[in-house]
Amino acid sequence: MHCPWLRRTATKQIYLTLHRTRSHSGAKQLSPPLCEFFLQVLMSTIRRQTRLRKEYLYRKSLEGKEKAAYERKQQIRNALQEGKPIPTELRGEEGNWRHEINLEDDITARPHNHIDDEYGLAGTRDPKVCVTTSRDPSSRLKQFMKEVKLIFPNAQAVNRGNTKVPELVEACRTHDFTDIVVVQETRGQPDGLLVCHLPLGPTAYFTISNVVMRHDIEDRAAVSEAYPHLILEGFVSTLGRRVADILKFTFPAPRPASQRVVTFANEDDHIVFRHHTFEKAPGTKGEVTLKEIGPRFDLTVFQVKLGTLEQTDAETEFVFRPYMNTAKKRRLL
Incomplete structure (x- = not known):
């Protein structure tokens, strides 16, 4: 091994993985050749991610x-x-x-733009989203996570447990996830949403307010598995288009016959989320009937970083400052 740091990092990760596996399954210690094989595979993955990151940063510097x-x-x-x-x-x-x-x-x-590298593969395959929570979630946050999982097609809900953020991101990269969505809470009330695009970023941080769960919506419609049409309304600034792209690329391209609609509407820098199905009224021309699926909530972006979730030293593209809301006529999105 030519890089001692890389070997130490890979050895630590493979030890934690094998130790966790043995603690759950009660299996005996693996043989040295098998451990060495796992070590080689993990080190090749770390090398690949390091090379991709360096190439991305070099292209961005140009x-x-x-x-x-x-x-x-x-x-x-x-x-x-x-x-x-x-x-x-x-x-x-x-x-x-x-x-x-x-x-x-x-x-x-x-x-050329670094955004072209981040979403260069968008459209070639459908997004695959991992939806999880912060550590030690309440029952209400778990329910909210399940409802958020129903919003994104091809999404999988993952119980966080005691998994650390670097381990979570590495596991999602290994299993070819394109995005990570993390919901957070304060005293049982969902109040945070993180959207991280893989493998290079960006990562957007939102605050959640006015949450209404599906079971609190009267006469709600059943959840459709069809790919939804997207309505992105009011994102006119550079930051607004950037946030719209982060949200847009978590959804696959819909079919024209789909009757499911997901709406992100910007109203004074508050992104209103709504989820509906529609039906054409019989015997009318162009009239449709909307029926809400839920959940419903409002999002407010407060930070956008160019790296992934585990990169604490990644460059900050945008961060909301307390003094920014003093100008009444200033709109960020």
Whole structure:
């Protein structure tokens, strides 16, 4: 093994995993060759995740240079289209920029963004969401977790137990989950929601308010397993579109015949969530009847980080500060 730190980390994780497995199953200690095999597999996984993270950070560091080059080429394009002389500061590099412009197409002409790396695989396969809770959840939080699990297609509810956050994220990566949703509580009342995209991030932190569970909704509809249509209303700023993307990519593409609707509506930086099914009224033109499924709650974003859930030193893209709500006309989303 060429990296002592990597071997120590992998040895510790494999020891904890095997110890937990033996404590539950009562199995005897595994043979050294089998332990060495598990160690090799785990170390290869850690190497792969480390390599992917370094490549992502390197590409993200090039965004500033790519944006500056894009602005220079855009100045030359505008000058050629309008018949104006090339700006003085670009005349010495005009030949190189013109050569690059001639080689570009509609896709390569635009600057690359780290969001393209985060959601580069979106649409190639359906999302797979892991829904879990904070440690030692109350019965009400467990029920809320089950109802949140019904919102996301292809979601699986996982009992947290004493699993630490790094172990949870690593297990989700191993089992090809695309997102982690963690619900939190204070004194039995759900008040927090975390959405973490795998394998590179981002992670969005929301506060939950005005929670109404499914059993508190009168005349509620049955939960449909159809992929829902999404309604994202009122996300107009850069941060708003970013939050909308984080929420949007946890859902797969619906079929046109689906009669299930999930709504995220931004009202004064409070994201109102509603869950309905609809039916076309017989004998009418274009009229539909909505029936609520539940649950219903409001979300308020207070932090967006560029890393995953276990990366405490990840770069913070947005964080809500107490003084931000002093400007009455200022809207974040």
